Amino acid sequence: MKKLQILAPDLYNAIFAKHEHRKGLPELECADQGVVMRFAPNPSGPLHIGHARAAVLNDAYVKQYGGRYLLRIEDTDPKRVDPDAYDMVREDIVWLGLGITETVTQSDRLSLYYDLCKQLIERGGAYVCTCNNERFRALKQAKCACPCRDEPVAKNLKLWGLMLDRTFKEGEATVRVKTDLDNPDPAMRDFPVFRILDSPPHPKVSAHVYPLMNFSVVADDHLLGITHVIRGKDHIANTRRQRYIYDHFGWKVPVYRHYGRMGIEGVVLSTSQMRLGIQEGTYTGWDDIRLGTLRALARRGISPDAVKNAVLAIGIGDTDISFSWDNLYAENKKIVDPIANRYFFVPDPLTLTIPGAPDHNAHAMLHPGDPARGTRTLEFKGTAMVPRSEITPESVMIRLKDLFNVNLTWEGGVPSFSYAGDSLEKARAAKAHIIQWLPEECAVPCTLLTQSGEITGACEPMVKNELGHVVQFERVGFAKIDSVNESGVRAYFTHK
RNA sequence: GCUGCUAUAGUGUAGUCCGGCCAAUCAUGCGGGCCUUUCACGCCCGCGACUGGGGUUCGAAUCCCCAUAGCAGCACCA
Known part of the structure; x- marks a missing residue:
């Protein structure tokens, strides 16, 4: 083989080219003209390593192909919004050094979603469902339509109006997308896209009807021109659901990549559990060094570039992995050893x-x-x-x-x-x-x-x-x- | 239960699409050595993996089937 390489290097390269080890992230399809990507956290607390993976991966692709990188604050569930988190998320992003080009906040955009919902109802792609939860669930499991599904568009528009003008109270009505009731996956059948919430009040807007993420995400990905979405595989089902909405509107679907679940040795990444620990005094705060938040890592002397490098080394594989401190520390040592006195x-x-x-x-x-x-x-x-x-x-x-x-x-x-x-x-x-x-x-x-x-x-x-x-x-x-x-x-x- | 995804060394990762270069890459970790007025850095050597079982094939980490394991979804969360 080596002889061939010497005698006919072109032939050798042609034969064995595919075995050159690739470096960096895998190519994205349809990205030659640049990309528009987004990092879309829920403002329920500060960012942690898990967020960093999504944030850094998207950032790396935007840098690789050129384009825009949006920060989209997904605050459409008032139950899961911590008013302090808006600033914390921003601070964490600055610390990470992401190349964010613009920021949108979903609670500023509710009227956009309302308009699109009306359009979706007019297209016959959605209906207002007044069934209670258990009843709908039973029908769904049985692949049966609920009585609301076949009401005429005019009636659905009227009911939608009653949702918006607060005639309906919490739990009394919901907007569902028409999908395929025969879909073998029960999770796909006529999922909800808008709900009514009387309390708690949203910290930023006065609202009564809230979009669910599958609607607001599709609306914004389309409106903002998102071309590629990289997110965890816990969203695979959402991606499938979202396709129904794209189809109803006739919109172009972005390119999706789903990476696997990531755990970290010996650390809780759940924001709610961390919050609980802080309230109970187990942790001193969001930057307690036993936590996996970015601010905790920063406090300990982990450099943002070390986080980036460690996360990029993991890549976008769809296998579930356990993130190892050793690998992060090794990256950090490379950065810190030449600097530290x-x-x-x-x-x-x-x-x-x-x-x-x-x-x-x-x-x-x-x-x-x-x-x-x-x-x-x-x-x-x-x-x-x-x-x-x-x-x-x-x-x-x-x-x-x-x-x-x-x-x-x-x-x-x-x-x-x-x-x-x-x-x-x-x-x-x-x-x-x-x-x-x-x-x-x-x-x-x-x-x-x-x-x-x-x-x-x-x-x-x-x-x-x-x-x-x-x-x-x-x-x-x-x-x-x-x-x-x-x-x-x-x-x-x-x-x- | 239903639906779907995944499976390479302790950890992460390359190779899997288009089967032969793979007795399997790189990093980290660990063991040993060198260097050194740090148990740091650097350098050298070594350890360590294709989940299991069938099948297709001249040939399988790579294709097919089954099993097993893990994960996700089946929310008026994101």
């Missing part, structure tokens, strides 16, 4: 006095890969704080990094320490751990908050200058400096 953080410190050791200034590099950044200086004056876990009967020598070696001798379970010179070679030969340390005089109290609890310790004074930045605590891991004050430093553990 290095500092010492000593967890659970033990203070050593080292008789005979000379006072000495240690100069440790802020970043070993970038010496030009300079150094931090730590002045040793007889005592050093070290991680308690490093002082074990097994170790006979430790090396304080960038300083010198210390011998350990144990008597009756009590260690004593002595200066052992500053030869790095000796430390290596003795297999001494080279550990982080701090002069007691300048140690700053520092709490490192991890997803599994708090670690108290101390850090270098210069960490105070890193507020809001991600640093690397040597031999501990990356951390984002969350707050700095007289009592010390609080940092969130990012990952190792």
